[in-house]
Amino acid sequence: MPSTADLPLLFLVGGVAFLVLSTLWILTTRFKRCPSDKILVVYGKVGKGLSARCIHGGATFIWPMIQDYQFLDLIPIPIDIKLTGALSKQNIRVNTPSTFTVGVSTKPGTMENAAERMLGLSNESIRELAKDIIFGQMRVVLATMSIEEINADRDKLIENISRGVEVELEKVGLQLINVNIQDITDESGYIEALGQEAAARAINDAKIKVSQAERDGEIGRAQAQKEQKIVVAQAQAEATTGENLAAVDIANSNANRLVQEAEANRQAEAAQNVANARVQQEAYLAQREAEVARAEKDKASQYASVVVPAEVEKLRMETIAAADAARIQIEAKGKGDAIRYVQQAEADGQKARFLAEADGQRARLLAEAEGTEKVLKSKAEGFRALVEVTASRPDLAINLLITEQLPRLVEEQVKAISNIKVDKITVWDSGVGADGKNSTASFLSGLAGSLPPIHELAKNAGIELPSILGKTGDLAGSKPANPST
Structure with missing residues (x-):
């Protein structure tokens, strides 16, 4: 048992021990x-x-x-946002159910905001606070975007929502961890229509690719058939050319024989007849050159009046087809690429048909011009042979040529009064005159006499008609030729 003197020491030790503990x-x-x-x-x-x-x-x-x-607590807090009826940029109400994950931020400065505004709040209270902020920011973001942007560019939508929500959450000390847009719908069905349009466009693109593949196959097959026909036609043309060359050689041989026989007969004639024949031959050769020149002129005229307009029409149709194709393309924008390609195919077909018709018409006109040229050349050859055969009888060649031109001469006589317009004729017949004719007969005789005499026309051309066509009087005042002489 401690003594009384030790008690202060014990109290001191106990106090120190208590203080330390x-x-x-x-x-x-x-x-x-x-x-x-x-x-x-x-x-x-x-x-x-x-x-x-x-x-x-x-x-x-x-x-x-x-x-x-x-x-x-830093544990993430998931928040379901059932946003419905939010107005978009086009004033179309959209529904965007989403899931947001938020948590208390550990960023310096933001942690102090959390300590000031959320210290002591439960997780449910924090969830409700964040939900109100997210609702407001989502409506603001959706109001700045169109339906097409909201539906087509989800990344842009999430980025805009995250940027707007994070700024507001930091004010209360929260940070946005994740955003998940579950679905986007609208009350008017506009988004659904956009989906149907995209599906239809994809289907039409697939159909167009199939049609293009089939078209390429048909084009290849048609090209092969075209090449086959070209080769066969070339072979047939070469065979026909060989036959024609052989026939030309035979005709040239016969012509040379006839020319040599005619030359032998011509040399047997008298010198005077030879000279006359040469003069006439030169005249007919000049006429032949004139006919050939006229044929070339007619050919050029036919080309200018038929082929050139056909080519111009061809270019015009190509221009019209191109303009129609451009117009169809502009009108078809927004209606689907399938309609545009179909109309383009129709325009190409119409253009090809016009080109084929123009080429056919040009080939036909060129063939007609070549035929006309061959006829004129054959006629000139006939004139030359006629000159050689009738070397001893120059008048016979003249009679034949005049007989050939007689219808044209008669036509010229008829043209002299063809354009005379007689509205009304009044004849006072006074009976028989001194020459045995009445007034009516004299009028008709004078009208017939106004026709140009055929012999005068021939004389102006340097030709004297044979007596079989009648004779003219010696002077202007002489009697008309008797048709029976």
């Missing part, structure tokens, strides 16, 4: 460590101008009496 207890209980999934918020007297001090990771000492602490 109390200090250890205080240090142990007031030194707080912060877990990785929480934020330690120290509030009270934490510094001049600060309402709280936030610590994420590590530890700190909490002074008793002047400081206290509390934890903010």
Whole structure:
């Protein structure tokens, strides 16, 4: 049992021990460590101008009496946003059910906002606060975008929503972790119509590719058939050319024989007849050259009047077809690429048909011109043979040529009075005159006499008609020729 003198010492030792133990207890209980999934918020007297001090990771000492602490949970909070009836840029109401994941931010500055505005709130209260912010920002973002942008560019929609929501969440100390847009619909069915249009466009594109493949196959087959026909036609043309060359050689041989026989007969004639024949031959050769020149002129005229207009018409039809194709393409924009390709195919077919018709008409006209040229050349050859055969009888060749031109001469006589317009004829017949004719007969005789005499026309051309066509009087006042002489 301790003595009375030892009691103060014992009290002193006990007091020191109590003080040490109390200090250890205080240090142990007031030194707080912060877990990785929480934020330690120290509030009270934490510094001049600060309402709280936030610590994420590590530890700190909490002074008793002047400081206290509390934890903010960093566990992510999922929030279902059933947004319906939000107005888009076109004033079309859309529905965008989404899921957002938020959590308390660990960014310096933002943690202090969380400590000031959400310290002590439950997770459900934090969820409701974030939901109100997200609802408002989603409506703002949707109001700045069109239905096409909302439906087609989900990344842009999510980016705009995230950018707007994050700014507002940081004001209360939260951060946006994830955004998931589940679906986008509208009350008017516009988005569904856009989907149907895209599906129809994809189907039409597939049909167009199939049609193009079939068209390429048909074109290839037609090209092969065309080449086959060309080769066969070339072979047939070569065979026909050989036959024609052989026939030409035979005709040339016969013509040479006839020319040599005619030349032998011509040399047997008298010198005077030879000279006359030469003069007539030169005249007919000149006529032949004139006829050939006229044939060339007619050919050029036919080409200018038929082939050139056909080519112009061809170019015009090509221009019209191109303009129609352009117009069809413009009108068909928005109605589907299938209609545009069908109309383009029809325009190409119409253009090909016009080109084929123009080429056919040109070939026909060229063939007619070549035929006319051959006829005129044959006629000139006939004139030359006629000159050679009738070398001893020049008048016989003249009679034959005049007989050939007689219808044209008669036509010229008829043209002299063909354009005379007689509205009304009044004849006062006074009976028989001194020459045995009445007034009516004299009028008709004078009208017939106004026709140009055929012998006068021939004389102006340097030709004397044979007596079989009648004779003219010696002077202008002489009697008309008797048709019976």
